[in-house]
Amino acid sequence: EAGVTQSPTHLIKTRGQQATLRCSPISGHTSVYWYQQALGLGLQFLLWYDEGEERNRGNFPPRFSGRQFPNYSSELNVNALELEDSALYLCASSRDSIDPLHFGNGTRLTVT
């Protein structure tokens, strides 16, 4: 079974630009979660999608947005990038609310 895949692995952007991060969940998983791990911090919850709908979002500004496609893959978009957006962005998927989250290896976003 293929795991959660994220692309790109690394992304370098300049301040003010937009970044798009992609995630493909494990086959059969309908829920996708996005987390941010900034240097020295834990995993901060960003967004949760299930069956194509946004179920919950964390305490992040509206320039963090995303969507889930009919095939359950997902995109995370970050507009008007700021230096403090530099972090590891992790995507996770699950079958349902009981199933533990299965994480991808993340996208390392660097904003210069």
Added chain:
Amino acid sequence: DQQVKQNSPSLSVQEGRISILNCDYTNSMFDYFLWYKKYPAEGPTFLISISSIKDKNEDGRFTVFLNKSAKHLSLHIVPSQPGDSAVYFCAARAQLGLSFGAGTTVTVRA
């Protein structure tokens, strides 16, 4: 508002000894607790979990204890092995998703 707290950022333990990782939470609505392990350049992987209706769950070398009255859980690793060196995240689930602690970096010394 950090609802899940891991107050020890790091832990160093000798190989063969017990590692004890602690986690505190504030939200009484959490019904399920999990521990994840993370190696550098990899995503976190699920390690062990416990339902709020239990006080202990064991899986091989890993045991998780839950004290609901104290809103505290702990992970015991016995015996610790070099491959256990990683960052360990405590997580708690409420209706709207998982909240994670900041992580504890465990180093197992030979």
